[in-house]
Amino acid sequence: MNFCPKNTPGLYDPKFEKDSCGIGFVANIRGVPSRQIVDDASNMLCSMEHRGAHGYESNSGDGAGITTAIPRQFLTKIAASEGWDIESPEHFAAGLVFLPQRKKERREYKALLEDLIRDNDVRLIGWRDVPTDAILANLGASASDSQPVIQQLLLDPGSTEISDFERRLFVIRKLITHQIRNQETSEALQFYICSLSSRGLVYKGQLSPDQLFDFYPDLRDPDFHSHFAMIHARFSTNTFPSWDRAQPFRFIGHNGEVNTLRGNINWMRAREMQLASPYFKKSELLEMRPIAEENCSDSGNLDNVLELLLMSGRSLAESVMTLIPQAWEKEVNLPQDQKAFYEFQSNLMEPWDGPASVTFTDGQSIGAALDRNGLRPSRYYITHDNKIILASEVGVLNIPPSEIYAKGRLKPGDIMLIDFQEGKVLFPDEVKTEVASKHPYRTWLNQEQVPLENLSVGPQPEPYGMAELSRKLLCFGYSVETIDFILLALINEKRDPVGSMGNDEALACLSDFSKLTYQYFKQLFAQVTNPPVDPIREESAMSLRCNIGPSGNLLETSKEQARRLVVEHPILTSEDFSRLDSLSTRNWQSQTLDTTWNHQEGEAGLEKSLHHICNEATQAVRNGVHFLILTDQAVGPERTPISSLLACGAVHHALIENGLRTKVGIIVETGEAREVHHHCLLIGYGADAIYPYMAYQALIQAIGQESSEPRGPAVLEKTYKKSVGKGILKVMAKMGISTLQSYKGAQIFEALGLSTEVIETCFKGTPSRIGGVGLNILARESLRRHSEAYKDNAEDLQLGNPGEFHWRAGGEEHSWNPEAISTLQIASRAGNRSAFQHFTEEVDAKSRDLCTLRGLLRFRDGIQPPIPLDEVEPAAEIVKRFCTGAMSFGSISAETHKTLAVAMNRVGGKSNTGEGGEDPERFTLLKNGDSERSAIKQVASGRFGVTMWYLTNADELQIKMAQGAKPGEGGELSGHKVDQTIARIRHSTPGVGLISPPPHHDIYSIEDLKQLIYDLKNANSQARISVKLVSEAGVGVVAAGVAKAKAEHILISGNDGGTGASPLTSIKHAGLPWELGLAETHQTLVLNKMRSRVVLQTDGGLRTGRDVTIAALLGAEEFGFSTVTLITLGCIMMRKCHLNTCPVGIATQDPVLRAKFDGQPEHVVNYLFLLAEEVRDYMARLGFQRVQDMIGRSDLLESLSDLEHWKRKDIDLSRLLACHKESNRQVQSKEKQQFHLEARLDARLIEKCRPAIENKHRVRVDSPVKNTDRTVGTMLSSEIARKHGLKSLPEGTVHIHLKGSAGQSLAAWLVSGVTIELEGDANDYVGKGLSGGQLIVYPPAESSFESHHNVIVGNVCLYGAISGSAFIRGQAAERFCVRNSGATAVIEGVGDHGCEYMTGGRVVVLGSTGSNFAAGMSGGIAYVWDPDRSFHSRCNLGSVGLEQITLHHDDAEELFNLVQSHSDLTGSVRAQELLKDWDTVLGQFIRVMPHEYKRVLKGQNFAA
Amino acid sequence: MGKPTGFLEISRQSAPTREVEERLKDYKEIFTNPPVEHLTSQASRCMDCGVPFCQSEPGCPVDNLVPEWNDLVYKGQWREALDRLHRTNPFPDFTGRVCPAPCEGACVLGIDASPVTIKNIEYAIAERGFEENWIQARQPMARTGKRIAIIGSGPAGLAAATRLNQFGHTVSVYERDDRIGGLLMYGIPPMKLDKEIVNRRVRIMEQEGVQFHTGLNVGVNLDIQELNEKSDALLLACGSTRPRDLKIEGHHVQGIHFAMDFLRTTTKSYLDSKLRDGNYISAENKRVIVIGGGDTGTDCIATALRQNCRSLINFELLPEPPQQRNSKDNPWPQWPRILRQDYGHQESEAKFGEDPRQFQISSKKFLDDGNGNLAGIQTVRVEPDGDGSFREIPGSEREWPCDMVLLAMGFVGPEDTITPKLPIQMDDHSNFRADFGSYSTSQQGIFAAGDCRRGQSLVVWAIREGWDAAVQINRYVSS
Secondary structure: OOOOOOOOOOOOOHHHOOEEEEEEEEEEOOOOOEHHHHHHHHHHHHOOHHHOOEOOOOOOEOOEEEEEOOOHHHHHHHHHHHOOOOOOOOOOEEEEEEEOOOHHHHHHHHHHHHHHHHHOOOEEEEEEEOOOOOOOOOOOHHHHHOOOEEEEEEEEOOOOOHHHHHHHHHHHHHHHHHHHHOOOOHHHHHOEEEEEEOOOEEEEEOOOHHHHHHHOHHHHOOOOOEOEEEEEEEEEOOOOOOHHHOOOOOOEEEEEOOOOHHHHHHHHHHHHOOOOOOOOOHHHHHHOOOOOOOOOOHHHHHHHHHHHHHHOOOOHHHHHHHHOOOOOOOOOOOOHHHHHHHHHHOOOOOOOOOOEEEEEEOOOEEEEEEOOOOOOOOEEEEEOOOEEEEEOOOOOOOOOHHHEEEEEEOOOOOEEEEEOOOOEEEOHHHHHHHHHOOOOHHHHHHHHOEEHHHOOOOOOOOOOOHHHHHHHHHHOOOOHHHHHHHHHHHHHOOOOOEEOOOOOEOOOOOOOOOOOHHHHEEEOOOOOOOOOOOOOOOHHHOEOOEEEOOOOOOOOOOHHHHOOEEEOOOEOOHHHHHHHHHHHHHOOOEEEEEOEEEHHHOOHHHHHHHHHHHHHHHHHHHOOOOEEEEEOOOOOOOEEEOOHHHHHHHHHHHHHHOOOHHHOEEEEEOOOOOOHHHHHHHHHOOOOEEEOHHHHHHHHHHHHHOOOOOOOHHHHHHHHHHHHHHHHHHHHHHOOOOEHHHHOOOOOEEEOOEOHHHHHHHOOOOOEOOEOEOHHHHHHHHHHHHHHHHOOOOOOOOOOOOOOOOOOOOOOOEOOOHHHHHHHHHHHHHOOHHHHHHHHHHHHHHHHHHHOOHHHEEEOOOOOOOOOHHHOOOHHHHHHHEEEOOOOEOOEOHHHHHHHHHHHHHHOOEOEOOOOOOOHHHHOOOOOOOOOOOOEEEEOOOOOOOOHHHHHOOOEEEEEOOOOOOOOOOOEEOHHHOOHHHHHHHOOOOOOOEEOOOOOOOOOOHHHHHHHHHHHHHHOOOOEEEEEEEOOOOHHHHHHHHHHOOOOEEEEEOOOOOOOOEEHHHHHHEOOOHHHHHHHHHHHHHHOOOHHHOEEEEEOOOOOHHHHHHHHHOOOOEEEEOHHHHHHOOOOOOOOHHHOOOOOOOOOOOHHHHOOOOOOHHHHHHHHHHHHHHHHHHHHHHOOOOHHHHOOOHHHEEEOOOOOOOOHHHEOOHHHHOOOOOHHHHHHOOOOOOOOHHHOHHHHHHHHOHHHHHHOOOEEEEEEEOOOOOOOOHHHHHHHHHHHHHHOOOOOOEEEEEEEEEOOOOOOOOEOOEEEEEEEEEOOOOOOOOEEEEEEEEOOOOOOOOHHHOEEEOOOOOOOOOEEEEEEOOEEOOOOOOOOOOOEEEEOOOOOOOOOOOEEEEEEEOOOOOOOEOOOOOEEEEEEEOOOOOHHHHEOOOOEEEEEOOOOOHHHHHHHHHHHHHHHHHOOHHHHHHHHOHHHHHHOEEEEEEHHHHHHHOOOOOOO | OOOOOHHHHOOOOOOOEOOHHHHOOOOOOOEOOOOHHHHHHHHOOOOOOOOOHHHOOOOOOOOOOHHHHHHHHHOOOHHHHHHHHHHHOOOHHHHHHHOOOHHHHHOHHHHOOOOOOHHHHHHHHHHHHHHOOOOOOOOOOOOOOOEEEEEOOOHHHHHHHHHHHHOOOEEEEEOOOOOOOOHHHHHOOOOOOOHHHHHHHHHHHHHHOOEEEOOOOEOOOEOHHHHHHHOOEEEEOOOOOOEOOOOOEOOOOEOEEEHHHHHHHHHHHHHHHOOOOOOOOOOOOOEEEEEOOOHHHHHHHHHHHHOOOOEEEEEOOOOOOOOOOOOOOOOOOOOOOOOOOOHHHHHHHHHHOOOOEEOOEEEEEEEEOOOOEEEEEEEEEEEEOOOOOEEEOOOOOEEEEOOEEEEOOOEOOOOOOOOOOOOOOEOOOOOEOOOOOOOEOOOOOEEEOOHHHHOOOOHHHHHHHHHHHHHHHHHHHHO
16 A cells, blocks of 8 residues: 555645665674674664654654675575575575555566566576564554565576676566556555565665564574675655665665756666667667666665666776766865776766765675765774674764774765675775776876867857847847846856845746746755755865766766767857867767747747757757757847747757757757856756857947946956856755756756646656646747837837836836835834725735735635624734744844844744844843843854853744745855944854855754754753745655654745845745745645644745735744835835845944834834734634634635636646645644653753752763763753853863763753763764863773774764863864854864864864865864875865964964863873974964954954 | 945035026026036935835836936946936936926935935936937838827927837827927926927927927817828827916906916017017016915016016915925825925025015905005915815914916816817816826827826826827827
8 A cells, every 4th residue: 555645636746755864784894694793783773763753653664674695594494494495505586575465466466577587587486475573563553554565585596697697686676667666556556676686685664763673573583694784764754654765775775865866867768778788688778767767766766777887787886986976076186097987987977966875785795985075974983803883873883992993984975895705894095996997097088088178269259239239138038137137247246146135026927027938947955855065165076067968878888988078167158159160070060950930930839849949959869960059049030039948948858758868968059048047947957058149248238338447258258157157056056966967957946837738848857836838928928029129110129127126117016016115114103004904905916916826816705604803813812923034133233133022022923033143131121021032043054143041042943944035055244244243142253254054064964953953952942943944846845854853843934035145046046935835835744644743834925914814724823024024114125235235224234324223113013913903804704713723724715717817827726725624623733742851861960960050069970871862961051051041150060971972962052161071982963052061072991093093073063162162082074163153172183174164263183184174264263283284285275374383373372271181181192292292293283264364353454 | 236335425415506696687597417426426326226216106207217327327328328218208308307306205315314316317317418419310210101190299299299200100299389398388487497408309309200380279270170080099288278266356456467377478578589579477576476386386486586576475375394204194205295495485585585485375365456456465374174175264364465466376177179179078177088008088099198187297297198198099000
């Protein structure tokens, strides 16, 4: 039985299901099988319980499994008992198969499989039922109901050679899987082969980690031996039972997410026709298609492709390195041969990009690898007795310290292998060297590759005459805004231009204006399940380079495959483009396809022409053309352009369909594309390179008009290209994608308002959930522009201003127009009901007039009888459901921030701090009884001012995963906005700019979020934990995961939320309206039976009673307002927040402007009550007494049916309105999330520390600790903070001595007066948010390794630390001291990205550092001991300078004292050695000094 | 936006007008065109608002692209600024002089500071355009052969004519007076709008092919039916020219004139003979009272001063407005109802030592000197009673001796020369009934725009209506 609702009428789509996990393996390096290894695996699984998840039933896990070697002893015993005849006991294969519960199909499928086995000359030894014990395992009802029949089969190779036997098994598995699962019935989908091999065997299921061994008695059999065991504990965002999605797969265990999946699958499809291998018949290869199977998770698809590579002769390591290459493009320290290997492989395969920690095995070896960004932990121990344990965490097996020979971790891009035949561990460099030396890749590349710049330059275009230019610009929809806001800004600002406030423009699919096809698309972005990346500070992992043009057979490795055109940047200048003329000199044929149509053919001409160019393209490639150039240069009086996006998408998909795409490069020569968003879309739908000729022409003309010195066309084009490149990287980065090669064709977009016809023709696989306009409408829009441009009696040919960015009279509709703003201000100032009515009428009318999806809805009166108004709950009750949105103190002025807080506190609603912290003075009541304390304290990626005291003073803690105006991006507060006060509150330096990283560095996956929720609950058990998400396709699935991660409150923000500063690309084109996100979330949570666990809130452009009522009916219980409240306080949508020039003193820190602030709390209060009264009117009309009763009652809404509008008429909102019967009931039956805090180690610590907490007596506690003891010290700190406030306890009051492996988040927000001394090691996030406490970590005395060579603490330690100190004897993994505000730390080595974004404090590194040290560091000082003078090559010098320290330096003494303390507190051998020869050693230290910090310390340019 | 912090660094400086003493000596324009640097620095004060209220409902009626041309002026791109200005406004040379600038009233800077000098900048852009000869006749690309008749050559008629001509239609404009321009020619005195400014536009339009006919008063000496039949469409743009009378006791005495008669005769005589022919109503050496506090009243004051009146008083019914905007009942972005001293008031104060305006005055009776000549006015002070009318304040009666009264109390609709010949529905305010936006009257093919449709209003509204009506007419004749 498959519960997965494949075709629900609503918005839930299983395609978006995400998962992440705990993974690991244990193995005997010499390949000696034992029972112990299997037992170890069992223990490991149980200690990673917290990384897996449960659904609504506590005993239905998301999936757990194990891969072992074929347990020959055990299976031989079974065979004997079954009376089977095994001919080759060393080589027989075994497989575990899930079969349907229904007998008929089961029999049928088995027969089919047996036929295939026979056909492949393999002998079936026998079938057995695999015993299972659901009772012992305490299997939950939903897992149990969906449990397949599990059987095992044994196969004999007969005379077949063993590697060929494996290939036969592969063919059998592939064919049977397609034959059966393609039927897509629920029975067929239950058929699944977990593994079928002579080398490994998988046991898995819809289980929690601790259930696996209980469920499968086989695994407990004393004869079940193995030399390795690979395990997996799954955390899925969904709870729908899916036994087959449990891991490990046949070869891998994957903790991660493939962000580029859609592209990878499409490219694989495209390659399949070209596949050829001596190991397989051509017909077999064709029958095995698709290699990447349908109905499979991203990890499953990765496994599919890895399997293909392995089976066609590649080694395990090579295959993994091909699929998940390290960041080789810009890595200077990478050996040439390795670089050549990666470069060569990039011709055959794009990276499967995304965070990934992978374990893999083919039975002969086992290994692990990390993606290029190293975003998932992977740590290992090697013991003296040849055992290796590798896992997402340390401490998963209890190993006495004396037995440990080495401890380590994988670094970004690392791969490690244990070769059982050789009996040794191959460390990353050995693995890579071996793989890279297999072929002379560098020679091949040098001989065959053709860099674009090696082709000769051809003639370049002449500038158009004025009239022709004007007509063409009009025809391509250029406007004054295009020139001013986009093109000139790209040149002048040298980046994707920045704007502010939210997008309130009409949606393209509703607008009366003719829109470009690009405007119907919204960018998707990463949230929760994988992190966005920082393309600026972590540029080393990013790449725009692509090899394009025909590529060869994936399964072959030959010199010819290097023969491709190397394009360093997808945007071509005129010079670049002219080089393509000489493609023929390299024996490449190119063909130009005209992408215009005769306007006299009318609307139908578009579809016809699209089909025509697709046929032409297909034919051309069949005829041997290597490059297609799609061009709209023919535009003129007769010819109107096909949108380059439609043309590119259609050709790309037609070629994929015909298996031809990889034989050709697609170059788009377009007058239409000019914005970053346009280029991203073209690349996302398959363009290999783009020549935006009109953008250049327009720029040359526009710049020529400026009075300042004219810049030459070549310079302009290069600047444009560079700025666009930065923008593209940012768009990729917000999805967490690092390479353009993987982004290409990955379709990371959602269409809003395009019909199925358009999607199927041009954008196959793109979600488009409300249907919408067809090709005829897109054609009409193009024709309209054409007729404007080429009409006979043109009044003039000047560009118009459609008012898409700024409101313009007669231009595009905006929700916030002058009328709406001024009437709202009048209403809220006077509390005037009729003015308010005027306001809501205006706004609701605008909403109907095209601005929003909710504008297309209307209430269904009469479903329930109306009730008298006085029966409706009072407004005073309703306003309690209102919050203000997160606006940081920093982005808005102190006056505004406080006014909002006072207003919300007066009505009993909640204000939100935003991400900038809050002045502790505001936590005390004012004399008049008002409170300026924000009830919601936000925790964002920058962690500014997130101290224990801040967390303590919250009613709600909100984790901001994304922001509507810039999802997937971090913010920046420029130095001039950081005045004394802001610096004090953010714990930074006045005058020094601040950066919020794109991701929370402690949330790279859903289980990380679960950990942070847990941390925050520990920090303030009375606060509700909220997670803020932004609407996009799949947000409901993410929200289900968030609910499983135990969030108590989820906010779904719309894309139109405001911002103080954000790229216009993001404001306009990222994320989706809240209506979709909210409805999807509500529906998905209801389907998952999780709705009752969380409170759902929405925000993003809510303004009127109608908005609130619709939001409630779609599932929201609480409502957030931001822009609208600012407008009541005087905001007039100046859209200048990013310039600090807000003329009404709201979004500015300039004291002169702040003095102009004229808002009063009454204004906000008036508005909220006027609003609530309006909601009451609607409630009375719809027959509801309480808001709570309306939640999720989407049956009271319907689409406006009388829509004759040319665009709107085809929009279908039925999925939005899908109503589930139990929906409202689930909302009503609130269940609390369970945290079991009372059972924690901290509960015991608190008891023991009572004398300290109550009376400040000194207390010492000794305790063992293990990896399941997470967030140790935080609840204790919270207790102390509650009692003693900001000042906490005197130094040294509490001393806690721990021994063992500490779980994640040790000492998070530890307050002053508390010392934690850990003898052992610790996992990730040690000391996050450290709030004054002291932390000492050192290895146990009995351990035998050198501490400074071994990793003792995990990733992201001291993230967002505020103050306090940490002395760590040993190395930290990646991202040590990220965003440290003021803590002091001494450590003996750090991984990559050390001190990233750091703004204060001192860090001393007495050992090696990884690369990209100090990226984005703006404050504080780091001292790095660098005896071999190599540090500079690993330091990111973007914002810091490196200096020598001398004896006379002021800080020489500070440094000495810190090293001395380190030695004293940790017994560090390294410190002792250094101190012995201090005078020499001092000269070997490098002082890492941020430029800005240095300037400010010197007192220059800053007078506060 | 050229300079994000311009508004913080630079304060408002209006372009100076000519010195009062000097300008009182002639009928030349009172405006000066300040140096370019002055203008660029003033333009930099524009904040390029996300929501530019200068274009909003209470702002500019023609939706001038104010932020855009301010920015272009700041950047020195005058030619582009002119093009951008002409996109929405065919006659910035007129509005740059005579418009009260509601855009400035709605300017966001006006919330708590002084608005941008939008009108000065508009004026300067237009003048620069003429100086540089950028404003040239432009021939339409093709002629359609459609004939459009426009009745009235005021701002609405001219705006419609210029646009319809550019659409390629053959446009004839009929003017009853001897000179083209309507209100622009004879309603506004030369001090505010030099008549050569009107003529230079008219000349360009003539070069572009617009045919002007003067001395033809439709319904009087021009057959409207005939005109209608030979035209593909007809636009009524004949203005609101029936003056509101003050029919109180004694209104028949000698010495009471309608403002328009006074202004028109003066301007005509000035143009014909520099006033040497004496064919005008003269205020010389008279004690003059102007009744009505609007722009026309001010124009009467300024004209009477130039004619060397002996004294001058101006009655206004409404109370004296506050110095600053009252944010409670007159909040931004509404037009600020504040006390402004217009050019006539300034001049009068300079000449006689005090502002001529008397507020809250209601005239009760004209006094006769016994010879049928005006001797004075009897008035009473009034105060608003809250529902739109006024109540008299007991005991506040007063007599004002005078020799001349100029009635500048507004207009009540188009004259009734057309409707008897061609039945067109009128609205409740005795204007031609036609919807804003469609401009179509009850007679198919006949359109109405400007004051004759909306009632007396601003020049800029007339331009807007004429400009928009042209599109409707074009659509009508093209279909």
